[in-house]
Amino acid sequence: MKIKILFFVIALATFSQAVHAQKDTLRSLDMNLENYQYPFPVSFIEFESQAEKISMAYMVVQPEKGNGKSIMLLHGKNFNGAYWEQTAKALADQGYQVIIPDQIGFGKSTKPLHFQYSFQELAAATKRILDKLNVNKTIVLGHSMGGMVATRFTLMYPETVEKLVLENPIGLEDYKVKVPYQSVDKWYMSELKNDFTSIKSYQLNSYYDGKWKDNYTKWVNLLAGWTLNKDYPRVAWNSALTYDMIYSQPVCYEFNQIKVPTLLIIGQRDRSAVGKNLAPEDVRKTLGNYPALGRQTKALIPNSELVELDKIGHLPHIEDFDRFIAPLLRFAGKP
Structure with missing residues (x-):
């Protein structure tokens, strides 16, 4: 019994040290990530929308030898363009020009004071970058x-989209059929409570099915890092608005x-669903069933194919890059 208790104490101490080590790397990040370096040079497009002056960040990765x-x-919702680094390098190596926007309200782009978010608005803003x-x-x-933005973009600008790829899209x-309504104010209050521990716990359980690296x-x-900054309330407000969207x-x-032509790349361990914690327990179990949702969506989209990645969660391009990039390159290169 004493040995078991000793092992438990050692394990608890090890976990506590790991958490503190991770927190020690934390630093305050300003609202537009001006003190955070992206993997590639960042450009901005300036425009006005809804009486707000918008500065939208984007990166362009040029190949050494382009394929045209x-x-x-x-x-995605809890990310920015920086997490595409490995994907962008692999695509550029194959000759693709890679364009990586930060959506309005995310990353290095403007966090508006007053903005009515819609996927149409985000798609239109994204189109401005392509036009530039x-x-x-x-x-x-x-x-x-980003899968929802990509879907709306494709529906709005079908002549611009050659092919569509949806990677574990929400x-x-x-x-709203299964999750009780929550006001923007409640989303906001929830976002204000975020810290390292709560964010990691959410990602661990929703994205990675309890398996952390x-x-x-x-x-x-x-x-x-945002939660440590004085301007975090404005970041949290924009996050609440995009949850409502x-x-x-x-x-x-x-x-x-x-x-x-559409490719669905679906990690089978993913159980992400917006507002899942708000649903009754019996309903909660039915939300975010990506194996079923992937097949259901493939059946709905004409000229689509589905790649199911077992033992992978919400972020295939982060969790197992080789298994993610192989079907992407094959699909992108198909005539």
Whole structure:
């Protein structure tokens, strides 16, 4: 019995040391991540929308020897363009021009004081970047919330999208059908409570199905660093608004209108669903069932194919890059 207690104490101490070590790497990050270096040079496009002056950040990675094609990578809700580094390098090595926006309200882009978020608004802003770069045709890859932006972008600008790739997108189901409504004010109050521990706990359980690797921590620190900054309330407010956008503006009813070739890359351990914690327990168990949702979505999208990645969660391009990039390159290169 004493031996078991000793082992438990040692394990608890080891865990505590690991948590403190991770927290020690935390530093305050300003609202637009001006004190955080991205992997590639950052440019900005300036415009006015809803009486707000918007500065939208983006990166462009040019290949040494181009193949004449572009691919645009759209980030998820709790991320920014920086987490596409490895993907962008691999695509550029294959000759693709890689375009990586930070959506309004995210990363290095403006966090507006007053803004009515919509996927149409984000898609239109993203199109401005392509217009500035004189890109008339591109492959579009969207991860998580970026999958919802990519879907709306494809529906709005079908002549611009050559192919569509959806990597563990959220919004494969209509959350408002199963999740009780929560006001923006309540989303905001919830966001204000975030810290390193709560953010890591959410990602551990929703994204990685309880299986953590040390290299995931830097993506927690990007969010947790904001919570240490005096301007975090404004970041939290924009986050609350985008949660409301995701909840109230489903795209899943329009999948059958997508006409371009589409690839679904779905990590099978993913159980992400917006507002999942708000649903009754019996309903909660049915949310975020990505194995079922992936097959259901493939059946809805004409000319689509599905790649199911077992033992991978919400972030295939972070969790197992080799298994992610192989089907992406094959699909992108198909005539």
